[in-house]
Every structure is written in structure tokens, then in C-alpha cells.
Amino acid sequence: MSKTIAINAGSSSLKWQLYEMPEETVIAKGLIERIGLPESVSTVSFAGDKQVVTKAIHNHTEAVSILMNDLKALKIIEHFSEITGTGHRVVAGGELFNSSVLITDEVAKQIEELSDLAPLHNPANVSGIHAFRALLPNATHVAVFDTAFHSTMPPVAFRYPVPNAYYDQYAVRKYGAHGTSHMYVAQKAADYLGKPLDDLKLITAHIGNGGSLTAIAGGKSIDTSMGFTPLAGIMMGTRTGELDASIIPYIMAKTGITDVSEVIDIFNKKSGLAGISELSSDMRDIIKSRDAGDEKAALAFDMFVDRIQKYIGQYLAVLNGADAIVFTAGIGENSFEVRKAIIDGLSWFGLDIDDSKNVVGADGIISTPNAKVKVLVIPTDEELVITRDVEKFK
Numbered sequence: 001m002s003k004t005i006a007i008n009a010g011s012s013s014l015k016w017q018l019y020e021m022p023e024e025t026v027i028a029k030g031l032i033e034r035i036g037l038p039e040s041v042s043t044v045s046f047a048g049d050k051q052v053v054t055k056a057i058h059n060h061t062e063a064v065s066i067l068m069n070d071l072k073a074l075k076i077i078e079h080f081s082e083i084t085g086t087g088h089r090v091v092a093g094g095e096l097f098n099s100s101v102l103i104t105d106e107v108a109k110q111i112e113e114l115s116d117l118a119p120l121h122n123p124a125n126v127s128g129i130h131a132f133r134a135l136l137p138n139a140t141h142v143a144v145f146d147t148a149f150h151s152t153m154p155p156v157a158f159r160y161p162v163p164n165a166y167y168d169q170y171a172v173r174k175y176g177a178h179g180t181s182h183m184y185v186a187q188k189a190a191d192y193l194g195k196p197l198d199d200l201k202l203i204t205a206h207i208g209n210g211g212s213l214t215a216i217a218g219g220k221s222i223d224t225s226m227g228f229t230p231l232a233g234i235m236m237g238t239r240t241g242e243l244d245a246s247i248i249p250y251i252m253a254k255t256g257i258t259d260v261s262e263v264i265d266i267f268n269k270k271s272g273l274a275g276i277s278e279l280s281s282d283m284r285d286i287i288k289s290r291d292a293g294d295e296k297a298a299l300a301f302d303m304f305v306d307r308i309q310k311y312i313g314q315y316l317a318v319l320n321g322a323d324a325i326v327f328t329a330g331i332g333e334n335s336f337e338v339r340k341a342i343i344d345g346l347s348w349f350g351l352d353i354d355d356s357k358n359v360v361g362a363d364g365i366i367s368t369p370n371a372k373v374k375v376l377v378i379p380t381d382e383e384l385v386i387t388r389d390v391e392k393f394k
């Protein structure tokens with residue numbers, strides 16, 4: 001028996017999914033939240049059962065050790081050695097990594113050194129990596145980068161119009177994010193459309209709490225909305241997305257904030273849907289309040305849709321037309337209201353949604369038969385992509 005675990009370590013969380021391979025069967029999955037806070041919560045779901053434990057978990061190393069011991073205690077595994085592979089989602093791979101790699105001491109160090117590009121994520125990813133390597137010394141450990149799929153972007157898309165030295169000396173450029181998700185749903189879309197991915201022009205919209213859109217030609221990312229860091233692009237749950245950089249010194253001068261990182265923190269954590277609605281970063285709350293007549297929630301919803309429509313417009317231009325638009329992630333998969341609001345405003349481009357297909361639980365093509373550009377909903381599965389990549393190194 002060979003098991004592989006896919007790990008997604010966030011700044012205060014650790015999401016995992018355990019697979020039986022090569023069958024690709026999910027045996028158990030779980031989430032450890034609020035790591036570093038007094039009441040951390042660890043949830044393990046397996047065989048129709050669920051265990052929820054609340055206790056203090058101080059760091060990611062402790063989280064991994066608790067998770068592994070839970071797997072044994074719940075008899076999901078008998079010995080640690082049954083887990084022969086671990087796959088780690090790493091947010092920033094910089095220009096160093098354009099595909100998944102076997103983790104060595106050197107690779108772990110390089111991922112740590114790339115922390116400037118994802119200060120909340122890469123250090124957490126590295127902690128997870130160290131903890132699993134220590135507990136499973138004989139397993140195959142693989143890093144799967146969120147940025148790798150975007151390494152095919154041409155300079156015209158990835159460069160910023162700033163002095164060359166910033167790129168040459170400091171690698172200031174667009175790196176993108178959600179690469180495994182964009183890649184996975186693009187392939188699935190090709191299956192649904194019954195055409196080779198190589199022949200398709202697609203716009204994939206990964207819209208969750210964080211979100212990004214990608215222009216894909218022939219299976220390759222040629223432009224994406226996230227930038228140097230995950231702050232760029234569309235409006236998000238708590239992030240601004242695109243913004244005029246001059247706002248930063250202006251806000252500092254007006255408010256008396258002297259530390260620029262404080263402003264960036266506000267742009268990352270207190271903006272987006274949360275900043276405009278002053279209610280919530282969660283799209284379900286926004287829609288509920290908007291429907292109850294809340295004007296700020298209505299504005300937040302409309303701005304959110306507007307930014308996505310503008311990126312679709314950009315990418316229709318970049319690709320010179322597209323075969324399909326694919327919606328995925330929390331909002332993209334679940335909110336027919338958001339999908340409808342986006343597509344209804346783009347009828348001139350040959351986009352037309354079929355309301356009877358654009359429903360809760362939609363999976364597959366939701367456009368009308370005559371729509372020039374097809375619209376699809378495809379649930380993403382980043383964990384499966386990660387797990388498949390681990391198998392390639394076993």
C-alpha cells in the first residue's frame with residue numbers, strides 16, 4: 001500500500017488530504033486552523049466520520065506531529081511508513097522553479113529565501129516541509145509551485161514598465177498564483193469541450209477568497225492577473241487587487257501611518273469586499289446583505305463583478321478571442337449570482353449564459369448552445385494535481 005499526502009500550509013493553517021495511490025482515492029482529509037492562537041482547531045474527516053479537536057497548537061511543526069499521530073490513533077494508518085510521498089503547495093517559486101521538484105536541503109533553503117515574494121506563505125510552507133521530512137525520512141517529498149504554470153508568460157506580460165534595473169537586479173516582475181488550479185481546470189475544460197488543449201484559447205477565473213484570472217493559449221499561461229505578490233489583480237475578499245501606487249504615500253501622509261508595511265497590511269487584510277461592505281469578506285454574507293437592501297454590500301458586489309469583467313475584457317484582447325471562460329474556486333464554483341452578473345454584462349462578446357444550467361451544483365458547460373464563447377463551471381482540485389506530481393518522483 002502506498003499513500004501520498006498533499007499539504008497546503010497557510011500562515012496559520014494547514015490543509016491536508018491523504019490519498020491511496022495509484023488509485024487516487026481520498027482516504028482522509030483535514031484542516032488545522034488558528035495555529036499559534038490559544039484555541040487551534042484540528043478537523044479530520046474520514047470514512048464518513050469526522051473528528052474535531054480544539055487545543056493549543058503552537059506552530060506548524062507541532063501541527064504536523066498532531067496530524068500524523070491522529071492518523072494513527074484513528075487507525076487511518078498503522079505506521080508512518082505507509083505514507084511514501086508528501087506534496088507541498090508552495091506559493092512562490094520565483095524565477096527559480098518552473099516545475100515541481102524533489103525537495104532536498106538546498107531546495108528547502110531556496111524556498112525559504114523566496115519568502116520576500118510571499119511573506120505569509122513561504123515560511124509556513126517551509127515549516128511544513130521540515131516537519132514532514134523529519135517524521136518521514138524515507139518518503140519522497142515534492143514541492144509544487146503555485147507560480148510554475150505561469151513561467152510560460154512572455155516578457156511583454158510579466159515585465160512591469162519600471163526601470164530595467166529593478167528586474168535585472170531584484171527580479172521585480174509578475175509571477176502569478178493559483179497555477180495548479182488554472183492548469184487543472186484548463187485541462188478539464190478541454191475534456192468537456194472535446195478538443196485538444198493545444199487548440200484552445202481559454203480564460204480561467206479562479207475566484208475564491210483570493211482570486212486570479214489567467215489567459216491560456218494552447219495549454220500555456222500567457223498572462224495572469226496576480227502580480228509580483230498575491231495583492232494584485234481583481235478585487236478579493238480582503239485584498240484590493242489593482243491599485244495606483246501613489247495612493248500609498250498619500251494615505252501615509254494623511255493618516256500619519258509611518259510604517260509602509262502597515263498600509264500594505266491594510267491593503268491585504270482589510271480591503272476588498274470587507275473594506276467596501278464593512279460587513280464581511282465572505283461573498284455569501286455580501287449577497288445576503290445586498291438582497292436585504294444594504295447599499296455598501298451592493299457596491300462591494302458590483303465592484304467585485306466589474307473588476308472581473310474588466311480582466312475578461314483584457315484577456316479577450318490578449319488572446320484575440322477565446323473559446324471558453326471557466327469559473328472555479330469557492331465563488332466561481334458556487335455562486336450562480338456572481339457568474340450571471342459577470343456574463344450578462346458581456347453579451348457583446350458572444351457570451352450567453354443558460355439560466356437553467358447556471359444553478360447550484362453546476363458542473364460543466366453553462367452557456368447557451370449558440371454562445372460564441374462557451375462558459376464552464378469546473379470544481380478545482382489542487383490536491384489531486386499535487387499528489388499526481390509526487391507520483392512522478394517516486
Ligand code: ADP
Pocket residue numbers: 207208209210211237281282283284285329330331334335336
Ligand atoms: P480560498 O481562496 O481561501 O481557498 P475558497 O476558494 O474556499 O477560498 O473560496 C471562499 C469564498 O467562496 C468565500 O468568499 C465564500 O463566501 C465563497 N463561497 C462559498 N460558497 C458560496 C456560495 N454558495 N455562494 C457564494 N459564495 C460562496
